[in-house]
């Protein structure tokens with residue numbers, strides 16, 4: 254019996270490349286995921302997230318680069334990798350012809366559980382994921398959210414030390430999405446290492462310890478959500494004047510104190526100004542008081558990940574995202 | 584030959600877990616049986632998958648016997664020993680064609696992504712359905728023989744001959760199915776599999792001795808008909824069922840089946856593994 258030395262890295266990948274015909278879907282991506290962390294891969298539709306995950310999960314061959322999981326080489330030992338990683342795909346990969354219970358039982362049997370053990374594991378998981386009622390229903394009668402939960406349950410059967418979640422909430426309505434987040438948070442609390450992809454900035458912000466932003470097959474930024482937000486620099490001062498008529502006066506004050514052009518917001522009396530240093534907010538407030546202008550509210554806000562994304566890639570993440578209601582699951 | 588069949592497998596420790604570098608023979612067998620269970624469930628829930636092995640033998644036997652009987656053999660009764668054995672081979676072939684088409688349809692489904700991501704032998708998702716389809720070949724063969732008996736077919740081989748012919752038909756169906764399984768793993772769509780399979784199946788069945796004695800054909804055609812593996816199987820089945828004789832034809836038929844499996848099973852596994 255050989256022994257793979259323990260490593261702190263759950264995933265170590267460098268220079269990953271995948272080419273479809275002439276098109277480089279993944280163009281030299283490096284990823285390091287530490288044990289016990291939740292790592293988010295964030296990018297718009299078509300960025301290469303699914304392709305990257307499929308290469309790491311041995312579902313697609315690597316066209317370039319190196320990858321190992323817990324020190325095991327992905328290219329050389331695919332069968333070992335499959336024992337270490339639980340994969341929840343972007344499109345629920347469960348069997349339409351079987352019931353919820355039969356699906357889990359089959360996947361348990363395929364992974365070497367004896368029939369009785371496969372049965373109890375299936376029932377435990379159904380209960381844990383709130384699917385007991387649907388136990389004997391065929392998958393075709395499942396809602397989109399139920400399928401996703403069953404799919405997630407299926408990838409936990411062998412209690413793998415690393416879990417891949419590919420766009421776990423794409424296509425779900427907002428309520429189901431919230432439930433899925435809760436389920437994922439429970440997983441995280443149990444200490445699993447999770448590599449998750451998403452096109453939703455708030456999702457990465459909510460769930461991930463560290464984030465890699467990828468765009469067109471290339472990694473464009475990496476860090477904790479806070480680091481990414483502060484990397485775009487400024488916070489924003491959001492002001493609301495008590496009397497909308499004083500907005501113009503407030504604009505003058507902001508311009509004079511900060512040397513920046515404030516932006517008027519849609520609501521009456523509202524204006525936003527970029528701050529290079531959050532402490533400058535106090536200067537603005539004092540100047541407003543001295544000018545006799547009265548504020549209804551003032552807040553200092555860190556940039557949202559949406560703004561980060563815009564700043565890094567030069568284009569919004571809006572095009573294909575934030576419309577989960579539009580593409581309700583089959 | 585694929586390494587997935589090798590029984591030796593090493594274990595390795597990763598994070599206090601014991602993982603294996605490849606599935607053992609025992610695991611491979613268990614996984615294949617689990618996949619066969621899945622295929623059976625699927626068959627039970629999709630009754631339309633049974634049309635080709637239930638209605639077709641009934642219809643074809645009656646139709647061919649009454650239409651060609653007089654012309655080819657002088658009477659329907661005299662034609663039955665030829666046509667029943669011919670239809671046995673034909674329905675078995677149609678059933679194996681469906682094996683390939685269904686595999687392709689199945690592989691396009693999301694659940695195959697999961698099968699590929701699980702630590703299972705690459706051969707299991709192919710062998711499982713093949714095992715389950717034995718039931719389909721058996722059904723087709725049984726119904727064809729029963730229809731013949733009802734129409735007045737009195738096989739000279741008696742019960743042992745008929746049972747042996749039935750067994751050979753099932754074995755041949757299972758073996759030839761690997762050709763279509765291979766198409767299933769290679770083609771881009773289920774329609775493509777259907778198209779290719781038709782192109783292969785028609786010459787195999789009609790350019791054989793299934794419905795007419797080979798001697799009545801022009802020389803060049805007779806030459807092809809004689810080496811057609813389907814003809815080999817049909818001759819063997821005739822020897823068994825009609826004469827109760829264990830002839831060299833039976834040996835040739837089994838050898839032919841063995842060769843087909845030896846070529847197309849590894850090809851299928853390789854092509855399936857590459858698809859990832």
Ligand SMILES: Nc1ncnc2c1ncn2[C@@H]1O[C@H](COP(=O)(O)OP(=O)(O)O)[C@@H](O)[C@H]1O
Pocket residue numbers: 273278296297298299300301302303304305
């Ligand atoms: N099998 C394939 N053949 C050809 N192009 C593909 C294939 N899979 C993905 N692509 C392309 O590669 C790019 C990245 O795809 P994908 O990894 O699915 O993106 P994401 O998951 O980030 O939305 C897309 O432009 C997609 O069209």
Ligand SMILES: [Mg+2]
Pocket residue numbers: 302303304343420
């Ligand atoms: Mg994707």
